[in-house]
Amino acid sequence: MEGNHFQRQAAYTRKTLFDQGYLDEQFIQLEDLQDDANPNFVEEVVKLFYTDSARLIRNIDLALADNSSHFDFEKLDDIMHQFKGSSSSIGAKKIKKECTQFQEYCNAGNLEGCTRTFQQVKQEHATLKRKLESYFQLTRQAR
Amino acid sequence: MNLGGSRAVNSLTIQSSSTTRRPGDGVVDPFPAGLRVLVVDDDLICLTILERMLQKCLYEVTIHNRAEAALELLRRDKTGFDIVLSDVHMPDMDGFKLLECVGLEMDLPVIMMSADDSKDVVMKGVTHGACDYLIKPIRIEALKNIWQHVVRKKKQDRKEMEFEQSGSVEDGEQQQNPLEDADYLSSPYEENRKNSNKRKDEKDEAEEMDDTSTLKKPRVVWSVELHQQFVTAVNQLGIDKAVPKKILELMNVPGLTRENVASHLQKYRLYLRRVSGVSQHQNGLNNSFMGPPDVTFGSISSLNGLGLQALAASGQIPPQSLSTIQAAALGRVAPLIDQRNIFSYENQKFRFGEGHQQLNDNSNQLKLLHGIPTNMEPKQLGTLHQSAETFGNMQVQSQSSQSGSLMTQLAQPLSRNKILNEIDGSHVSGLPSSFGQPILSQPMPSGILTQSRSEIDNVCGAVFSSVSHPSAAVELSMNPSVQMPGNRFAPISNPRMSALASKGMLQEEVKSGMKGSRAFLANYGVFTDLNQNGSRDWGLHNVGPTFEPTQHSNMSQQLNSSLADNIPRSKAQKLPDMGFQNTPFPEQFGQEDLMSAILEQQEGTGPVGSEFGFDGYHLDNLPV
Numbered sequence: 001m002e003g004n005h006f007q008r009q010a011a012y013t014r015k016t017l018f019d020q021g022y023l024d025e026q027f028i029q030l031e032d033l034q035d036d037a038n039p040n041f042v043e044e045v046v047k048l049f050y051t052d053s054a055r056l057i058r059n060i061d062l063a064l065a066d067n068s069s070h071f072d073f074e075k076l077d078d079i080m081h082q083f084k085g086s087s088s089s090i091g092a093k094k095i096k097k098e099c100t101q102f103q104e105y106c107n108a109g110n111l112e113g114c115t116r117t118f119q120q121v122k123q124e125h126a127t128l129k130r131k132l133e134s135y136f137q138l139t140r141q142a143r
Numbered sequence: 144m145n146l147g148g149s150r151a152v153n154s155l156t157i158q159s160s161s162t163t164r165r166p167g168d169g170v171v172d173p174f175p176a177g178l179r180v181l182v183v184d185d186d187l188i189c190l191t192i193l194e195r196m197l198q199k200c201l202y203e204v205t206i207h208n209r210a211e212a213a214l215e216l217l218r219r220d221k222t223g224f225d226i227v228l229s230d231v232h233m234p235d236m237d238g239f240k241l242l243e244c245v246g247l248e249m250d251l252p253v254i255m256m257s258a259d260d261s262k263d264v265v266m267k268g269v270t271h272g273a274c275d276y277l278i279k280p281i282r283i284e285a286l287k288n289i290w291q292h293v294v295r296k297k298k299q300d301r302k303e304m305e306f307e308q309s310g311s312v313e314d315g316e317q318q319q320n321p322l323e324d325a326d327y328l329s330s331p332y333e334e335n336r337k338n339s340n341k342r343k344d345e346k347d348e349a350e351e352m353d354d355t356s357t358l359k360k361p362r363v364v365w366s367v368e369l370h371q372q373f374v375t376a377v378n379q380l381g382i383d384k385a386v387p388k389k390i391l392e393l394m395n396v397p398g399l400t401r402e403n404v405a406s407h408l409q410k411y412r413l414y415l416r417r418v419s420g421v422s423q424h425q426n427g428l429n430n431s432f433m434g435p436p437d438v439t440f441g442s443i444s445s446l447n448g449l450g451l452q453a454l455a456a457s458g459q460i461p462p463q464s465l466s467t468i469q470a471a472a473l474g475r476v477a478p479l480i481d482q483r484n485i486f487s488y489e490n491q492k493f494r495f496g497e498g499h500q501q502l503n504d505n506s507n508q509l510k511l512l513h514g515i516p517t518n519m520e521p522k523q524l525g526t527l528h529q530s531a532e533t534f535g536n537m538q539v540q541s542q543s544s545q546s547g548s549l550m551t552q553l554a555q556p557l558s559r560n561k562i563l564n565e566i567d568g569s570h571v572s573g574l575p576s577s578f579g580q581p582i583l584s585q586p587m588p589s590g591i592l593t594q595s596r597s598e599i600d601n602v603c604g605a606v607f608s609s610v611s612h613p614s615a616a617v618e619l620s621m622n623p624s625v626q627m628p629g630n631r632f633a634p635i636s637n638p639r640m641s642a643l644a645s646k647g648m649l650q651e652e653v654k655s656g657m658k659g660s661r662a663f664l665a666n667y668g669v670f671t672d673l674n675q676n677g678s679r680d681w682g683l684h685n686v687g688p689t690f691e692p693t694q695h696s697n698m699s700q701q702l703n704s705s706l707a708d709n710i711p712r713s714k715a716q717k718l719p720d721m722g723f724q725n726t727p728f729p730e731q732f733g734q735e736d737l738m739s740a741i742l743e744q745q746e747g748t749g750p751v752g753s754e755f756g757f758d759g760y761h762l763d764n765l766p767v
Contacts, residue, residue, distance in 0.1 A: 026280045029192075029196075029282055029283060032283065033195045033196060033199060033283070041195060044191075048191060081258065081259070082185070082186060082232070084258060085186050085189060085258040085279055086186055086188045086189065088279060088280045089186070089189045089192055089280045090188065090192075091280070
């Protein structure tokens with residue numbers, strides 16, 4: 001049955017995401033919240049995350065591009081704190097890790113380090129989005 | 144759950160009920176199902192996830208992504224929720240501020256959440272009275288047991304109530320049947336009460352803080368007027384001798400029961416205790432009763448004008464002015480090195496204990512007040528309040544509307560009114576009305592005191608009251624006009640404002656105070672502001688010379704020095720006109736500024752008020 005095939009695919013993809021460190025335990029917490037009454041909860045939350053995080057990413061980019069004499073690291077840290085919070089709440093492990101690194105540079109006042117790390121953040125962010133999208137597609141097909 | 148379309152970003156309010164209560168089912172106790180949880184978090188993703196998790200725990204969830212809106216909701220219905228979950232970092236309001244407000248006004252358990260797990264932030268949560276602190280990302284397991292905080296709180300409240308009313312034999316209904324422990328939990332569950340079996344009804348009522356009669360009665364709403372009458376009655380009897388029965392008789396309000404009065408009295412006492420922050424009083428009162436502060440009256444464990452904070456919390460008083468005044472007033476009285484104590488309304492005993500200690504420290508000072516009836520103990524709370532009022536009154540002769548000038552800005556939440564009324568009504572006989580905020584008096588010459596006091600009174604009733612005693616003695620020309628019009632604050636009119644306006648400063652002050660403030664624990668925020676922004680133009684120049692003539696050279700000098708520090712950091716805020724109309728002190732001492740100065744002093748030096756030669760209640764220093 002096709003369903004079985006997709007189910008297997010979905011399960012495999014999911015396992016890989018965990019094994020490769022893209023997702024952590026928190027994602028399972030989300031999955032546990034899914035039930036008949038809320039069949040697409042996880043996908044909906046992830047969609048919400050990507051919408052919301054796009055805004056935060058934009059803000060961080062703007063903040064990083066600030067050329068004024070006195071760079072506001074606190075503000076940068078604030079935005080990143082929000083971004084990290086959202087990322088961790090959906091179980092985005094790699095993103096979270098990069099965010100932590102970013103915050104370390106931020107606390108050290110290392111703008112260059114922040115900028116560099118943020119590229120990593122954005123990369124992980126995009127990668128996960130891709131992977132989750134295909135995963136969700138599989139799960140939908142698997143139903 | 145439909146995530147996408149059904150949400151408005153700006154103020155999400157979603158109620159979801161997933162309880163499985165069945166009306167008519169007299170046997171099953173659904174608790175903790177149906178626990179009414181309010182979640183506040185600016186992060187939409189977290190909010191969504193938490194909502195779903197809490198629903199899964201069978202709680203009744205309401206989510207808000209704006210703290211201000213959430214607070215509004217809570218204010219509209221203080222009994223509408225059982226517990227609040229709040230994020231620490233929010234753009235529109237600091238989570239700790241919200242925490243304090245909720246603790247102060249609604250006396251609900253609050254759980255803080257944050258991705259930040261650093262020790263100091265968690266500690267902050269503790270000191271501000273959070274009953275728990277969850278690290279994000281939050282797991283559902285952590286949420287399953289939040290009901291324990293509701294139960295615990297109810298238990299504490301009950302104990303408090305029982306303690307307070309230990310003298311009243313008739314409070315049979317107060318005797319909680321241990322087997323029925325779970326029942327009191329049902330009281331906040333409005334629905335439960337309606338649907339639950341009769342067996343629970345009585346217990347429900349017994350559990351209620353406000354109404355402990357055995358009969359199911361509508362909750363008594365302590366309106367401003369009612370509270371006024373209450374306070375008047377209490378003052379007439381004397382805070383020590385005020386027993387519910389007599390108060391009830393004096394009040395002579397049809398439909399009011401002794402139980403209503405009793406529970407209200409209990410809260411009032413807690414409030415007074417908290418506000419006074421004077422240990423003497425503590426001793427006089429049931430010291431051992433260190434239960435959770437009475438939210439209604441503003442639960443500030445330290446001396447900080449409870450009323451003020453509550454008022455501030457209600458967004459009514461320009462946070463800055465409030466806090467300043469408060470800080471000044473209270474700070475003096477209770478050298479609070481640890482500001483957190485001052486501002487934390489927490490319901491934790493240890494904090495209350497700290498408050499006690501502080502109070503104790505001040506008691507000595509209080510005793511030093513000459514001319515002041517030192518039997519403040521019994522009446523302290525009441526008198527303190529009153530003194531503030533009377534003081535204010537005195538000056539108010541000319542400015543009757545003063546009482547509320549700043550208050551004018553305030554909305555009228557009941558709590559605030561209550562507090563205000565307390566202050567108003569609490570003129571205690573025997574208190575030289577010339578009590579004012581010592582803090583204010585310190586830097587100000589007596590003449591000024593008069594004026595400032597009235598102003599300050601208006602803003603921080605409670606604060607002043609506590610401080611008032613000491614200063615009163617020394618004061619000035621205040622005639623002890625103990626007539627605190629019960630509704631002094633009621634006529635929050637603008638005459639005062641206009642009077643002040645004539646000086647031009649107060650309004651500035653008020654405005655500045657108003658803006659940017661979240662209206663909540665002003666202290667908390669203000670201190671930060673005061674100390675960090677130095678945004679006031681102390682206009683020292685004004686202060687200096689004016690003080691001289693008023694014989695308070697000590698103070699003026701001291702004040703000058705303290706003020707001087709602030710000058711460089713001025714931010715176009717002049718010292719607001721304190722409304723001194725007849726004072727030789729024409730310059731405005733912005734309440735905020737004064738407070739700031741005082742606060743700065745306070746923080747800078749261990750002993751409070753030393754700079755000004757005012758140490759707590761050492762009025763000796765005040766040249767009369």
